[in-house]
Structures are given as structure tokens and as C-alpha cells.
Amino acid sequence: MDNNTPLLVSNHSGHEQEEKVGIVKEFGIESKKLWKIAGPAIFTAICQYSLGALTQVFSGFVGDVELAAVSVENSVVAGLAFGVMLGMGSALETLCGQAYGAGQIRMLGVYMQRSWIILLVTACVLVPVYVWSPPILELVGETDEISEAAGKFALWMIPQLFAYALNFPIQKFLQAQRKVFVMAWISAVVLVIHTLFSWLLMLKLGWGLIGAAVMLNTSWWLIVIAQLLYIFITKSDGAWSGFSWLAFADLFGFVKLSLASAVMLCLEFWYLMVLVVITGRLNNPLIPVDAISICMNINGWDAMIAIGFNAAISVRVSNELGAGNAKIAKFAVVVVSITSVAIGVVCLAVVLATRDYFPYLFTNSDAVAKETTKLALLLGVTVLLNSLQPVLSGVAVGAGWQALVAYINIGCYYIVGLPAGIILGFTFDFGVEGIWSGMIGGIALQTLILIVVVSLTNWNREADEAESRVQKWGGGIAAQD
Template identity: 55%
Template sequence: MENDEHPLLSTMADDHNTIFGYEDDARPSTKIQGFLREFFIESKKLWYMAGAAIFTSVCQYSLGAITQIFAGNIGTSQLAAISIENNIVAGFACGILVGMGSGLETLCGIAFGANQLEMLGIYLQRSWIILNTTALMLMFVYVFATPILKLVGQTDEISEDAGTFALWMIPQLFAYAMNYPLAKFLQAQNKFMVLGVISAMVLALHAFFSWLLIAKLGWGMLGAAVVLNSSWWLIVLAQLLYILHGACGRAWTGFSWMAFQNLWGFLKLSVASGVMLALEVWYADSLTLLAGYLKNAEISVDASTICANILGLTTMVGFGFNAATSVRISNELGAIHPREAKISTVVVGITSLLTGLTLALILIITGKAYPSLFSNDTDVQELVYELTPLLGLCIVVYNLQLSLAGVAIGAGWQAYVAYVNFGCYYLFGIPLALLLGFKFNMGIQGIWWGVLSGSFLEGFVLLWIIYRTNWNYEASMAGDRLKQWGGETEESGV
């Protein structure tokens, strides 16, 4: 990330050792005033985008959470089956597709900052081609979900029910492949509010039809599948109608054969992005998977799933900061504004940390009340309450970590961070979780402690990488990244 020999650096002031551009010999009062002024300005920009992105993330995450709430009132077995499908099968596919979609986030953000708007639609279509092809391959995971779950040690009853539910959820898989590129395409143009409005409308419909089909008409898991599939495809269709109606100007000029050109460079970035975020998503999902190996697996899975749902809901704040930060960083680097990119990084780090602490405090205060919203089983409720302090720590760490990952996406560091994720999560976090949970008989709490430790280590490494970054160099390389990953065209001059 650091390279002081790049030719453009001789004409750009290196702000690595200054505070938001104020020299080290400036008076302390000047530094503080400058910091507060810059912090306030950047916070307004960040919250304008992050607020809508958080709202969108919460709405979309709530689709699955609402379904699981209704399923929990049907029975423990149905809740476990739907939870396993959502967190393991769909989580596996979602991790790959969300990650691969973040490659589009980098390119569209840089192109938008560089005012190369006509390339955004081309990038969108390339991402559709790659993600839908990937979804075709991932479909086999859904088809063979039952034997896969049995192979990894889930009980026969849960595996059979989850496998059946996975078959019914194949349409959702392709909705993911269409939705994530659409969302990144719109976010790069700062159209966060549009995504929020669409998600809110769909969520309201989803809640009503979940109650109607699952609770009122008694369709059970079939009703859950019908409502989830329909809701995700409704989001896709609404976004498509908005774009095709002409609301994006030069960013969308219609379907083009150029989408099939230069796919290799785009694919490499998409794969690197997919690995980076997939490792992130799968790691969180490991909490539910590992809980399935404990004694009283049903209670452990249900309790861990409830906590994972709460963690997932609160880290939607982190995903909102992630989306907003990646857009801010990529836009500023594309416009060759390294100082602004650095400011944005500092502001999102501080803001996400304070936000995570606030959410954790609220959760701990209400720790006795919320478990009953998800399950009628008193044993499950008690175990959830015992996990609440750990859950609060996870909320703080995950929100900061996701915000820092947004910096990495905006700067195009996906391949590098993928190695960091693998080392911190799978060479350290998972082995520690297994050791504490099974060897030292700490049960579900040991598993959560191990996973949290891996996340803490990953956050520390990301902080060190960002601290060592030379933003002048990163800005000077933005155009080269468009050529390397997005492909050159005579029309755009990319």
C-alpha cells in the first residue's frame, strides 16, 4: 500500500504525517479546530449516505428475520431448519455473491469519481453475467443441501427439513445475483435513498404476507419460501424499473455487447472480492454450524441463531457504513482527492466505533426482554441471555471491522485483505473456537469467544494496514485499476 517512488508523488504533498492536512508545527488549537471542522463536514456526507444504506440493510436483513420469528412460533424443528438454510446454505451463496458484487462497487465508484459515467452500465452488465453464471454453479449446493448438511454433522431431521427448504429457495439465489450488482450500481451514484424506499415498501408487504401465509393460513415452511422468494424478486424488479425508466442518465444507456468484452480482468477483481467478503460472511455463519455439534444441538442452534440474527441486524449498521465508505473512498480516489479519502477513513472509524458501543449498551440493558421475541422455549431464552455480554462485544468489533472493510473495497485491496481474513479467521479464530467450545467444554460460549477473538485480530490488522497507507499513491493508481479490472474502451478513454 506504500510506495514513495511513484512519479506522481513528487507533485503531491504527502499528508501521511499530518492531521487532515495541517502541518505538524501548527499550533495545537489550530489542529483541534481543523480536525473538528473537517470531521463535521465529512460526517454530514457520511451520514447522508450511511443513514439510507443502514436503513436499506436493516430492511433487507429483516426479511429473513421476520420469517424466522414466525417460524419460531410454529416449532423448534422448523425454526432450526429455516435457520440452517438461511445461515449455512443461503449464507454460503450470499457470501460469494455479495463479495463478487463488491468488485463492481470498486469500479463504479472510481469511474463515477473520474466522471466516466457511461462505463457504469457496462460494468453492471458484466457483473450480472459473472454473478448469474456463479449462481448456476452454486445451485448444486441447494440441490444437494441435505447430504451436505448430514456430511458436516447436522442431525438427520434438521438436514432433511433444511434440504427441502433449500430447494424451494433456489429462486432467491438468482435474485441475489441480480440484486447485488443493481445495489452497487445505484450506490456508486449516491442513490442510497432510492434503495431505502424500495426496501421499506417490500418489507411492509413481506411482514403482512408472512403473517398471512405462515401464521394465519398455516403454510409453514412452504409459506416462508414463497414470501422470501417473492420479496427478493420484487426488490430486483423495482430497482430495474427505476434504472430502465432513465433515472440514471449517462450511467445507463441500454444493454450493450461491450458487456461481454474484457471479462477476464473484471472476473479477477470479482473473484478476489468474492473471496474477501465470503470469508467474512461464512465466518459469522460458523457460529450456527459449530453449535450444531454440541449436546442439546437443537437448543444450542436455536440460541446461537437468535444471537446471530441480533448480531446480523445490528451489524447492518456496519454494512451501511461499509457501503457509504466504499463509495466515498472510491469516488475520492477516482477524482484524485487523496486527502479527502484519508479524512473519510478516520471519520468512519471513529463513528462506527461509537455507534457499535451505543448499540451494545442498548442490547445489554434490554437483555431480559428480547429473547422471548424469537422463541417460546424457556431453555433457549435463558441461553440467549447468557450469551448477551458476548453478543455486545461482537457488535462493537463487527461494526468497526465492516467499516474498515469498506475502506479496503473502495481502495481496491480485496485480494490483499482476503489473505488477512483467511489467516485471522480460519487459522486462528475457528481453531480457538473449537478448542474452547469442545476441548475445554465451554460450549456455545467458548465457540463465541473463539470467533470473537478472530474478528478482533482481523480488525487490528486492518487498522495497521490503513495507518500505513499512502493515500497519494492510492489516488494516483485509481486510473490504472480501471484499466486493469474494468478494461479499456476507446469511447470512455478508460
């Protein structure tokens, strides 16, 4: 008996070793699948984010009022529309992803058309916001001069609104099929064209804001047209079979999921934008607003990484649930969470290591730079939280939990985080640090709740629900096959 004991221990430890090697191998395989989607998605997000950012840079060389006009229109007016359109388009991540996983390829084209109908109607509803943007901007505290300039620019940017309405459903349609390299190439080519012609029209030919509007509208429509040509010519491996009257069927259920997606994403998208508005209400707000704008700029670039992982995990979860692979969907969530947190820790370290230097990339003012350095720790914590939080939101979209997350966001962000920030900033006189700290509390609480929700999820039941969702909204199409 004693002679056998070492052998049993040896076999047991060998089995454990094999298990560990197996898990590491599976992690590597899943990680490769995620990066195949996340890499091009991050690149696409950076390219498209850069269209507005570069226009802002060029407008700064035109004049201070022009810079303010483009900045305010981009962040407030177009920011509002962007949040609504991206949110409503995100309903397709659930439906197209699960239909693709279930092998119901033809349904993707019909889903995209339904989303176009809903988003084009929404764009028409949002047109008055563009038309009457000057009084709206004055209401939130902008000066008359900036409101008028931004309002004029907003009128010229209405074509971009309708490009958003077509673009986001197209992107979700292509993402669900993992055709992310197509979007990356198109976005890269358009960014090069945008940079060259923006410089030419705005600075060389002196068109100013008119040049900015012409190029921003043109660039977004070039992205839409190029993607549509790709879909129409290739038929997207059978996912596109032409325009269909089925696009008008089951619109009510589609609208409900689109609205839940919009509310969920907009509550997240606008949360940190509110931070800048509230900071503007402080005594002597100029330096704090400039400092927090620099931090939000850096946070915006960092958010593009999170958006890539959000897209990747949404595709992986929806595809695997649609295919009935509950265990793989669950493992994909673990892999992407570990990966994104690791990247978040690196970004936190970079922010803290460069806190005395990075402010001077954006300002010549020592006072603004000093205030920005003081905010670096809060920026670092936000960057770390924002590495995991959008990923968990992506899981929610992939599984179809938009309505649940919308309620969680309302509670954490607007019932806890925002009031806490106002109390710390104004009542306790901690200023911008207090406002931001309170709002970070809201993000932390939301992230914690989503971790609990994901941990307690019955993935087999989610796979069954995905199957019933595909059957419910694809019945008309399936009957035609």
C-alpha cells in the first residue's frame, strides 16, 4: 500500500498538470478568436473617432470661435444623435449575432432593413434638435456667440445624422458575420481622404467651418456607400438577398429592443459628458473645465479599445448562444474580462507614469496642466473601470439583456453617482475632484452589479432563449426557405 501511494500522488498531479495545460490552450484559442474581431473593431473605432477629432484640430487653426463651434456640435448635438443611433443600432448585435450562430443567415439582411427603417424615422425625429440647437445650447449654459456658431454648424451637419442611421445597422450586420476587416480598411482609406481634404478646404482654401461640414458629411457618407457596395456586390455570403417587405414585419418587438438598447447605451455615453457640464457650474470654472476636457479626450481615445472588446464579446456571446454553445459563451466572457482588465491596468500605469507630462500635449498653460495632473489618479481609475465595464455591457447586448442593464444604469449612474458627485463637489466643496469621484462611484457600483449578474447567469437557459428569439423573429423568413 505504501509503495503505491507515491504513484497515486504522481498520477493525480500529472492529471492536474494536463488540466492546466488544457485550460491555457483553450484560453489561447478563445483569445485568438476574440482578437480577430477586437483588433479590426478597435482600429475601425479609432479611425471613425478621428474624423471628428481631426476636424476639431483643424478648426483650432481657423479660430477660437470655430474651434468652440465644432467642439460643442461634436460633443453635444452630434454626440446626442451618435448615442441614440449607436444604441438603437446595437439591437442588431443581439439579433444578427444569434441568427448567424443559429445558421439563419438570410435573416441578417432583413434585420438590417428593419433597423434602417427604425433609425431613419429616429433621424427625422432628431432633426429639430439640430435646427433649434442654439436655444438648447444656451439653456445648458453656453454663451450666445458659441451657441449661434455651433447652431449654424449643426444645420450643415444634418446629412451626417442620416449617415449614422444607415451606418450603425450596416456595422452590426457585418460584425455579426465577423467581417470586421472590411470596415477597418474602408475606415482607414476614408480617414486618409478626410485628413487631406480637410486640410485643403479648411486651411489652404480658407473655407473654414463650411469646409469642415463638407468633409465630415462626405467622409461619413463615403463609409456608408463603400460598405453598402461591398454588401450588394458580394451578397455577404448569402446574408443579403435584396430588399424585402419582411422588413416591415414584427416592427413593434424590434422597436422595443432598439429603444432598450438606446436607453442602455445613451445612459452610459452621456454620463461622463454630464461631468463636463456640471464642472462648468463651479466658481471660476475655466481651468477645471479645460483640465477635465483634456482628461475626457484621453478617456475618449482609451474608450476605443473598450468599444473594440465590447463588439468582440457581443459577437462571440451572441454567435455561441445562437449555436447553442452555452459553455463556450461563458468561457469567452472569462477570457475577454481577463484580457481587458490586464489592458486597463497597463493604461492606468501609463496615465500615472506620465501625469506630469501628458497635459502639455494639449495646453501651454501651467495652471491647466497642474490641475490636469491633480486629476490623473481619477482618470487612471476611470480608465481601469472602463476597461471592464463596456465588456460586461457587450455581454449584456450579446445575450439580449438591454432592458435589465438600462435599469441598472439609471440606478447606479443617475440615482447614486450623479447626486454623489454634486454633493461632494458643491456641498463638501471638493470641486471637480469631488464631482468626478462621485461619478466614479456610480461606474464602480454598476460594474460590480454586472459582475454579479454575469456570474449568476444560467448560460444553458440563455442559449434556449436565443433559440426561441431566432424562431420568433425569423419565422416569416424561415417559412420562405
